[in-house]
Amino acid sequence: MSYDVLVIGGGYAGLTAALYAARGMCLVAVVLGGPPRNARGQGVHGLISRDGASSADLLTQAREELCRYGVKFFDGQAETVWGTNGDFTAALGSGEEVKARKLILATGVQDQLPERPEGLRELWGKRVHHCAHCYGWEVRDGVLAAYLPGAAYGPEVLSNWFYYRRYGREVLICSDGPVQATDAERARLEEHGITLCQSALMHIEDTGEGARLHFADGSSADVAALYTGSGRTPNTELARQLGCELNEQTGNIKVDPGTNETSVPGVYAAGDVAGGNQVALALASGSRAGMFADFALHEEELPEWAREMQVK
Numbered sequence: 407m408s409y410d411v412l413v414i415g416g417g418y419a420g421l422t423a424a425l426y427a428a429r430g431m432c433l434v435a436v437v438l439g440g441p442p443r444n445a446r447g448q449g450v451h452g453l454i455s456r457d458g459a460s461s462a463d464l465l466t467q468a469r470e471e472l473c474r475y476g477v478k479f480f481d482g483q484a485e486t487v488w489g490t491n492g493d494f495t496a497a498l499g500s501g502e503e504v505k506a507r508k509l510i511l512a513t514g515v516q517d518q519l520p521e522r523p524e525g526l527r528e529l530w531g532k533r534v535h536h537c538a539h540c541y542g543w544e545v546r547d548g549v550l551a552a553y554l555p556g557a558a559y560g561p562e563v564l565s566n567w568f569y570y571r572r573y574g575r576e577v578l579i580c581s582d583g584p585v586q587a588t589d590a591e592r593a594r595l596e597e598h599g600i601t602l603c604q605s606a607l608m609h610i611e612d613t614g615e616g617a618r619l620h621f622a623d624g625s626s627a628d629v630a631a632l633y634t635g636s637g638r639t640p641n642t643e644l645a646r647q648l649g650c651e652l653n654e655q656t657g658n659i660k661v662d663p664g665t666n667e668t669s670v671p672g673v674y675a676a677g678d679v680a681g682g683n684q685v686a687l688a689l690a691s692g693s694r695a696g697m698f699a700d701f702a703l704h705e706e707e708l709p710e711w712a713r714e715m716q717v718k
């Protein structure tokens with residue numbers, strides 16, 4: 407059998423795309439490849455009416471809602487995709503093949519975390535965060551830290567450093583060595599509650615309430631949270647197989663901002679893989695992809711005479 411719409415990726419964007427397409431009377435399938443990006447986060451923040459809800463609860467409820475629409479779920483990774491508009495096939499890790507007329511790629515991104523200091527990866531999402539918008543208000547007025555490898559005083563970093571001060575009463579800027587700055591520059595920042603650490607951050611320990619930072623010179627500091635600038639690699643393997651254009655700078659899948667269709671007709675992309683870095687943005691782009699995949703099917707299904715009249 408062939409589905410109208412196959413969504414690959416069952417995170418926020420994918421499940422929203424599935425909901426919109428299913429509500430558009432499409433026969434929809436979703437490939438659920440694993441946990442969402444924020445699975446280790448402390449709740450989903452910035453989502454009206456569900457602010458702080460657990461990601462597992464939100465996505466479980468979303469899947470339950472989709473069952474009402476007859477959406478079919480496949481567990482596992484989609485490994486290969488091929489085909490053209492109207493006739494796509496995805497091969498899953500299980501060996502199954504799923505066919506659909508439209509494809510929506512909602513495969514998210516991989517966060518690239520620094521390997522050091524020790525404890526950073528283990529405490530990711532719990533004490534170590536990438537985004538103060540996602541987790542900053544919760545630790546407001548606490549002592550906060552940022553770990554930025556190679557950090558040095560300069561005009562390009564100041565706004566970023568001061569940004570953490572919007573949340574914390576004090577901010578420690580840590581690095582993999584002493585943060586480079588003159589004494590005058592350090593003193594000037596300290597007047598604003600920003601301390602540049604003079605020794606490399608070696609180890610982050612969970613204290614139960616926050617994190618204890620251990621430095622190479624033997625000193626330590628307790629903080630409510632630590633931020634690190636994680637790089638992100640969009641999961642674009644399937645998009646490449648289909649020949650979708652990617653943004654050269656960010657690696658995201660390029661989409662038409664009005665429809666979320668990619669450069670390959672019939673293939674849509676939504677969520678972080680197409681740009682954005684927040685659940686609400688993933689919901690928005692997922693809804694657009696689902697809705698425009700449905701509209702495209704509708705247009706294609708019109709009797710030829712009706713289509714011709716419309717064009718005239």
Ligand SMILES: Cc1cc2nc3c(=O)[nH]c(=O)nc-3n(C[C@H](O)[C@H](O)[C@H](O)COP(=O)(O)OP(=O)(O)OC[C@H]3O[C@@H](n4cnc5c(N)ncnc54)[C@H](O)[C@@H]3O)c2cc1C
Pocket residue numbers: 414415416417418419420437438439440441442443444445446447448449450451452482483484485512513514515517530531535536539540541641644676677678679682683684685686688
């Ligand atoms: C620690 C942390 C905390 C965060 N907290 C917040 C927050 O509080 N508020 C907020 O707005 N944002 C937050 N974010 C950002 C948020 O997680 C993302 O913006 C959001 O998950 C993007 O949704 P998405 O659907 O694009 O991707 P995801 O939710 O990551 O979903 C993508 C899905 O696709 C699956 N997949 C990938 N490849 C395949 C494949 N080949 N086959 C099948 N499935 C595949 C993945 O397993 C995953 O389930 C946080 C991020 C992190 C890392």
